[in-house]
Amino acid sequence: MNVIVCKNYDEMSACAAEILAAQIKEKPNCVLGLATGSTPEGMYANLVAKNKSGEISFADVTSVNLDEYYPLEPTNEQSYRYFMNYHLFDHVNIDKAKTFVPNGLAADPAKEGQDYDAMIDSLGGIDLQVLGIGRNGHIGFNEPDSYLIPGTHVTDLTPSTIAANARFFDSEESVPKKALTMGIGTILSARKIILMVSGADKKAAVMKLLEGNITTECPATFLNVHKNVTLIVTEDAIDR
Numbered sequence: 001m002n003v004i005v006c007k008n009y010d011e012m013s014a015c016a017a018e019i020l021a022a023q024i025k026e027k028p029n030c031v032l033g034l035a036t037g038s039t040p041e042g043m044y045a046n047l048v049a050k051n052k053s054g055e056i057s058f059a060d061v062t063s064v065n066l067d068e069y070y071p072l073e074p075t076n077e078q079s080y081r082y083f084m085n086y087h088l089f090d091h092v093n094i095d096k097a098k099t100f101v102p103n104g105l106a107a108d109p110a111k112e113g114q115d116y117d118a119m120i121d122s123l124g125g126i127d128l129q130v131l132g133i134g135r136n137g138h139i140g141f142n143e144p145d146s147y148l149i150p151g152t153h154v155t156d157l158t159p160s161t162i163a164a165n166a167r168f169f170d171s172e173e174s175v176p177k178k179a180l181t182m183g184i185g186t187i188l189s190a191r192k193i194i195l196m197v198s199g200a201d202k203k204a205a206v207m208k209l210l211e212g213n214i215t216t217e218c219p220a221t222f223l224n225v226h227k228n229v230t231l232i233v234t235e236d237a238i239d240r
Ligand code: GLP
Pocket: 035, 036, 037, 038, 039, 040, 066, 067, 131, 132, 133, 134, 135, 139, 140, 141, 161, 165
């Protein structure tokens, strides 16, 4: 795993944006796998600036997002579709018809998961996947468990994830209890992966990942089997 240690959140955001910009320049019609959460917000702000200055164009880019709460309507301000529009899609020259987020209102979520993976396959796969990490080592919404599911699927959120994400909602009770998420296999099928991590509260998960052991109790450790992962981490989230 390549590891880039950054002084702070702004440096991490700029570094990740540089990697995405390089991907878009190298392959203007690339497929980007995108993530939500507070971690990538600064990266999106950098990408918006690069688009406005003419450095990069999203005209031919396709995006596929990692996950979405279930059930939750896309117009809900806490939905990941809303997040993506708010932080990126509404401010860059991307064709919204080529931006995909799992459908939080799917009548048949199991089928939605299968269709989502088939759609990613039909696009030719993901060129570059952006990830954040949960404090418990989850990626997307693949929570620690005794087993992990390869494909995109509906999953229960753990109490700790519901509590961590409650800060975005009116109350803990209003956080959806389920989500649709790319599975570990979907994520690992991306050709390149960048994992962004910021803050001392993520250090335990980062150190578990860097130990190199693979365990379903820390889903991020599965990134150790991928050949092209770059960890972009702030210095307070890693022991050296
Ligand atoms: C959510 C998302 C993850 C994200 C994680 C960390 O649960 N499903 O994709 O990585 O939270 O979020 P944050 O960046 O806000 O700490």
